[in-house]
Amino acid sequence: MNIYEEDILDHYENPSNYGTLENPDISYEEDNPLCGDKIQMDLTVKDGVIVDVGWRGHGCTISQAAASMLTERIKGQCLEDIKKLSKDDQLDMLGIPLGPVRLKCGLLALKVLKAGAYGLKGWPGEEDER
């Protein structure tokens, strides 16, 4: 399967929720030391619900499309509920198979979200790998 699917390229070229928020409740930025891709995510939270989200970053199509798709998914959701978002959820959104290196590109946005919202610093899916 081609990882350069129309859907991925659409999100890459016209990303949703791109930009920063004024006075966000949560703001977090991180880069992938393997390739230098960087994503910053801002969240505005009211009564436990994510009412607004913005993100900025640079990197390959996969990392940027994943951030666009993820922010679409979480807007309007309870902060507690998105704690359950897993590596597989993000990969389902992308809809393409990723090798071990590109996997980090695909999961960077989710990592930033979880680190910013819950202080979870590891890579999604690696929490209990052995």
Added chain:
Amino acid sequence: MNGAFRPLDVEAIRGDFPILKQEINPPLIYLDSAASSQKPNRVIDVLSDYYRTYNANIHRGIYRISEKATEQYEEARKKIARFINSPRACQIIFTRNTTESINLVANSWGNANLRAGDEILISVMEHHSNLVPWQLLAQRTGAKLRYIEVTDEGLLHLEELDRLLTERTKLVAVTHVSNVLGTVNPVQSITAAAHAVGAKVIIDAAQSAPHLPVDVQAIDCDFFAFSGHKMCGPTGIGVLFGKLDLLEEMPPFLGGGSMIRTVQREHSTYADLPQKFEAGTPSIAQTIGLGAAVDYLNDVGLDAIHPHEQELLEYAHQKLSEIEGITIYGPKPRHKVGAVTFNLDRIHAHDVAGILDQDGVAIRAGHHCTQPLMQKFGVIATARASFYLYNKLEEVDSLYEGLLKAQKILIRRRG
């Protein structure tokens, strides 16, 4: 390097590398030898032969297969000594890779010789392996790290060398060939200038030993480090060459078996060179394999390999320069070996590599473990195609076509 110049028969060479003969679709077009080279049958067979017929630990086994393993292991040391023109075989220390060789010098020689206020001179084009060990040494000792800058063309700013080299300079650590730019640095004259102020010199030869005939006595460097896996040998075997008097006075790096003469409860005395620096069971098969790789490179001849690689490099520069929106980093082909590094405007290097992979073209994308160099050129990542003896001109055409395809896919609607 024996005998007169022979042009390279690339198809015959490719026949020596089983990975290139695989029936796969798309076929493998391997343009990442600067990261790790492919291995010829001779090397693979030597590894297999060791494990199948004389696998045993070396040095103290009083039985036939252990003696054979010891002989083959020490024979590899002699082959490698001749390959770089080391005066003696005992000046060849086996390590795990270039990185470990450099760390050996930083920890053993560095800890014993560096003091607060001393200076270590490196360059902006160093691989992290010839940078971070010196940062750590500087932090341990209070010494200061100074940098030779890189010009926009991708050469060392050598006009600054006279100003940077002072009586405070205790060590110059510089790469022979840049793993990103391919730049060949004038290590002989840098060494002479460093010696004039009393500094020692270590050369990172990871990217030169596979491609250029090297002579450590002509360069006159104090230390010289390289890896087996980039020169047709296995992973897990690296080399450190050092001058005899320095190696003899240096304290051990790793302690353990094999590196001792006698061990008492409170203290030990250490083995002679080279065992003093080879604690524990070494990479026996890999060392013998590197010996076979050196035999292979000698038989093909670096004097034939180098012109072939230059032809590939010239052609790659010419073809890639035709692409609109490409930036090629580094000097003209005549100043470099091995690699062409570039970016396509508005396309991330990872995506370039990802699209090339769809057609079987393997290149590397990222910072290539040279973040200060990336910062100098104001980029986060670059794409790098690198060549070796088994590459052919048609593979450069495939690279060129793949780059046009990447542009077509990724810049189609943004015009």
